[in-house]
Amino acid sequence: MARDSAVADFGRRDGKTTGGEHPSPRIVEHLARALHGHAELSRSGVNLQHELLASAAPIYAADRAGSLLFANPGYKTLLQGRKPGDDVKRIGDATPAGGTDLVTDDEPNVRLLSPEALVLVEREMGSVTLEHALEFDGMVRHYRSRHFPITDREGELVAVGGIYQDISRERAIAERAVHAQERLEDIARLVSDWMWEVDRDFNFTYVSSRVMEVFGMHPRLLLGTDIFELGVFTEGDGEPPDKSLRTPFRDYLFRVIGADGRARLCRLSGMPIFDTAGAFIGYRGTGTDITAQLEAEERASRAQSQLAAAIESSSEAFALFDRDNRLVICNTRYRDYLPKIADLMSPGVTYEELLIKGAERGQFADAAGDVDAWVARELDNLRDAQGAYEQQLNDGRWLKVSDQRMADGSLVCLRTDITELKQRENALRQAEESSRTARESAEIANRAKSDFLANVSHELRTPLNAIIGFSEIIMAEMFGPLEQEQYKEYIKDIHDSGTHLYSLINDILDVSKAEAGKLDLNEAVVDVSDTIDRCMRLVSDRATRAEVTLRRDIAANPPQLFVDERKLKQILLNLLSNAVKFTPPGGSVTTTAQVTADGWYEIAVVDTGIGIAEDDLATVMEAFGQVDSTLARKYEGTGLGLPLTKAMVELHDGILDLRSEIDHGTTVAIRFPKERIRA
Numbered sequence: 056m057a058r059d060s061a062v063a064d065f066g067r068r069d070g071k072t073t074g075g076e077h078p079s080p081r082i083v084e085h086l087a088r089a090l091h092g093h094a095e096l097s098r099s100g101v102n103l104q105h106e107l108l109a110s111a112a113p114i115y116a117a118d119r120a121g122s123l124l125f126a127n128p129g130y131k132t133l134l135q136g137r138k139p140g141d142d143v144k145r146i147g148d149a150t151p152a153g154g155t156d157l158v159t160d161d162e163p164n165v166r167l168l169s170p171e172a173l174v175l176v177e178r179e180m181g182s183v184t185l186e187h188a189l190e191f192d193g194m195v196r197h198y199r200s201r202h203f204p205i206t207d208r209e210g211e212l213v214a215v216g217g218i219y220q221d222i223s224r225e226r227a228i229a230e231r232a233v234h235a236q237e238r239l240e241d242i243a244r245l246v247s248d249w250m251w252e253v254d255r256d257f258n259f260t261y262v263s264s265r266v267m268e269v270f271g272m273h274p275r276l277l278l279g280t281d282i283f284e285l286g287v288f289t290e291g292d293g294e295p296p297d298k299s300l301r302t303p304f305r306d307y308l309f310r311v312i313g314a315d316g317r318a319r320l321c322r323l324s325g326m327p328i329f330d331t332a333g334a335f336i337g338y339r340g341t342g343t344d345i346t347a348q349l350e351a352e353e354r355a356s357r358a359q360s361q362l363a364a365a366i367e368s369s370s371e372a373f374a375l376f377d378r379d380n381r382l383v384i385c386n387t388r389y390r391d392y393l394p395k396i397a398d399l400m401s402p403g404v405t406y407e408e409l410l411i412k413g414a415e416r417g418q419f420a421d422a423a424g425d426v427d428a429w430v431a432r433e434l435d436n437l438r439d440a441q442g443a444y445e446q447q448l449n450d451g452r453w454l455k456v457s458d459q460r461m462a463d464g465s466l467v468c469l470r471t472d473i474t475e476l477k478q479r480e481n482a483l484r485q486a487e488e489s490s491r492t493a494r495e496s497a498e499i500a501n502r503a504k505s506d507f508l509a510n511v512s513h514e515l516r517t518p519l520n521a522i523i524g525f526s527e528i529i530m531a532e533m534f535g536p537l538e539q540e541q542y543k544e545y546i547k548d549i550h551d552s553g554t555h556l557y558s559l560i561n562d563i564l565d566v567s568k569a570e571a572g573k574l575d576l577n578e579a580v581v582d583v584s585d586t587i588d589r590c591m592r593l594v595s596d597r598a599t600r601a602e603v604t605l606r607r608d609i610a611a612n613p614p615q616l617f618v619d620e621r622k623l624k625q626i627l628l629n630l631l632s633n634a635v636k637f638t639p640p641g642g643s644v645t646t647t648a649q650v651t652a653d654g655w656y657e658i659a660v661v662d663t664g665i666g667i668a669e670d671d672l673a674t675v676m677e678a679f680g681q682v683d684s685t686l687a688r689k690y691e692g693t694g695l696g697l698p699l700t701k702a703m704v705e706l707h708d709g710i711l712d713l714r715s716e717i718d719h720g721t722t723v724a725i726r727f728p729k730e731r732i733r734a
Contacts, residue, residue: 113198113219116205124214133189133198133219180204180212186222197226252328252339257282257298260337269321269344271314286311288323301327301335309342319346371471372454378464380406380437392454392470393418406437406466420447437466445473453477519557526550576619576706580733583616583623583658584609587646590627594635602640605631608647615733616656622703629700630660630723637721638664654729655710661722667715675713700725707731 108114113130117123182203188195199222205214249265258281262274277285288295289308296304305324313319325340366373366384372392374385382404390397395418396409410430414422422429436444436458443457455471529537529546537543591605598605616623627646634644642663651657667675675697701711704725715721 111218112221114216116214116216118214119212125216130219180206187219196221196223198222248341248343250339250341251282252337253282254337255335257338259285261339266342269313269319269342270311286321296325303327319344320349321345371469374400374468374470376406376466376468378466380466382406382409383465389468389470392448392452392472395449406468407434410434417449420449420451423449445477515560516557519553519560522553523550523557526553577621578617578619580615581618581620581623583648583656584613586620586623587627587648587658590624590631591646593628594631597632598635598644601635601638603635603638604643605635606643606645608645610649613648614650614656616727617731617733618707618727619703622706626700626703626725627658627660629697630725633697634660634662634664634721634723638662642720650729650732651726654732655726656729656732657724657726659722659724661720663720666717666719666721667713668717669715672713672715697723 108127111127111129113133114125114127115123115130116125182201185200185202187198187200189198190196198219200217200219202215202217204212205216207213249269250261250263251259251266252261254260258279259277262277264274266272266274266277283298286309289310296307303324303326306322307324309321309323311319311321321342321344323340323342325338327335328337328339330336363384367386369386369388372386372389374389375383377383382400382402384402385400390400393400393409393413395416396413399409399412407430410433411426413419414426414429417423419429436456443455446454446456448454452472452474453476455469455473457469457471459467459469461467526546526549528534530543530550537546587607587609591607595605631644631646638644644660644662647657647659647661649657697711697713700723704711704727707727708731709725709727712724712726713721714724
């Protein structure tokens with residue numbers, strides 16, 4: 056009962072909650088003891104503590120039921136320093152046992168702490184620290200509160216007290232520090248550089264995660280590692296860094312062997328760190344992996360050297376001008392081609408300056424007499440810069456000029472010496488002119504020959520007709536018998552000679568017409584089998600006298616041909632006569648006719664005669680061409696039969712094929728296209 060009355064006397068006066076308006080001395084004493092640990096206070100001490108509590112941070116005291124017993128002005132300001140109608144909102148409490156509510160004078164029985172928190176304070180008899188985010192007029196302020204037990208002199212718990220500290224500034228600084236740390240970490244992840252810090256002994260204390268991509272090592276593996284053991288400083292602006300260094304350094308090459316065993320090169324920059332007393336405590340800095348960059352530069356340098364060597368060794372003159380038409384590079388051959396302006400070909404000289412000086416110094420033959428107009432034309436060509444043209448130099452040489460404008464505006468100029476080509480062109484032109492003149496002369500001569508042959512043939516045919524006709528009358532003894540047998544032999548020789556000469560004249564005329572393209576066709580459907588039979592009958596007497604056997608190998612009812620019948624007979628008679636003439640006694644001549652697998656109609660005359668050497672095949676196909684051309688040749692003839700036969704076959708769109716072998720005979724095949732075959 057004594058304890059309960061003491062608690063009641065501690066917390067209440069006149070049956071009401073004090074609310075902190077007039078706190079009892081006992082409250083102040085116990086609250087001060089809880090805050091400051093004083094055992095006993097005099098009356099003046101209590102007054103002093105009351106004044107101190109009144110001017111301190113927000114402080115409250117509540118009984119074990121959670122009802123407010125004391126609130127200093129700061130606490131009341133925290134609760135009541137708001138506009139009417141505004142709410143104090145608990146934004147986010149971090150309590151070990153639930154949330155907390157601030158107590159107001161209007162609601163004296165509202166619990167400050169949750170029952171669990173009160174039990175925790177009672178059980179542990181220790182302080183509970185909470186944080187609050189409170190919103191006032193749209194502004195959020197942060198507080199840290201410490202709630203603690205209030206005991207009497209015997210150590211019995213009689214109340215709970217709390218003190219609030221405004222930590223908005225501290226919280227803002229902490230948040231800024233967190234944001235700065237996050238920003239630093241984001242930058243460290245995003246930038247291509249890796250960041251590092253070392254202590255006074257140059258051992259790593261921090262390495263950013265980017266180092267994983269550079270060296271293939273996890274940052275944790277580098278912590279505590281001496282930076283001079285990780286790699287070697289090779290070069291930079293001044294002496295390489297060492298452990299005695301206390302000044303900033305920048306862009307030193309740092310060679311490191313990565314986890315894959317491959318050497319990597321970085322550029323390191325560092326800044327010394329000093330504490331508030333000015334003592335050196337380490338370095339912090341950045342590193343940039345330039346391995347790929349150096350390798351690319353080395354490749355580019357090699358490529359540049361190779362390109363320069365290729366340009367220099369090119370068989371063509373080469374020059375490169377920038378987008379402003381200023382010379383960038385040219386090879387020796389370009390200078391050699393233009394020796395009068397070679398001394399001007401330095402980087403930076405303009406294309407126009409080279410043209411003007413070259414024209415003035417007589418480098419270009421076309422510029423003679425009107426330099427300004429020539430330069431203007433060349434500049435017009437340069438503006439197009441898409442094609443090629445020829446340019447003559449003053450020494451008689453010719454250059455092919457090829458200028459090409461690139462996508463970036465630069466100009467590639469190629470010069471090719473085409474002097475020999477021009478000379479060959481001139482020679483060819485002259486040869487063509489001579490050939491044309493010779494061809495025209497030949498055509499004139501050929502026409503004259505044809506006219507001459509036509510006239511001669513006409514003049515010869517008239518007396519030959521009379522000779523042949525009168526000799527036939529005499530041979531027939533139409534006006535009486537010839538007394539002498541010798542006369543009969545003479546007249547027969549006269550008739551045969553006239554007939555032979557008449558046939559020769561006809562052949563010559565036909566060859567002339569064929570050469571002039573004046574042979575005409577009188578086409579009709581022809582029975583090939585019947586035509587072959589009639590031709591064989593015409594040469595049968597000659598074959599009999601020569602003791603040569605004539606044969607035919609033709610299928611029954613062969614297809615017909617759409618051809619000129621008279622010319623087909625002439626073709627067959629020429630082939631059969633030649634075959635009989637060049638086949639020795641006991642030999643044979645065979646005529647065949649068939650449709651080939653590829654659809655052509657083929658007529659062939661095959662003999663077992665003396666044959667023709669392979670080297671002489673082309674000769675016998677020429678007009679008047681004979682293998683034995685001496686006057687004492689064994690076989691008579693003009694050499695017109697095969698050329699005339701070939702011309703007449705080709706007039707039908709056909710082909711003549713000659714195959715022969717010495718002492719094994721000759722085969723002459725004529726082939727007509729399938730368009731001429733009729734069922």
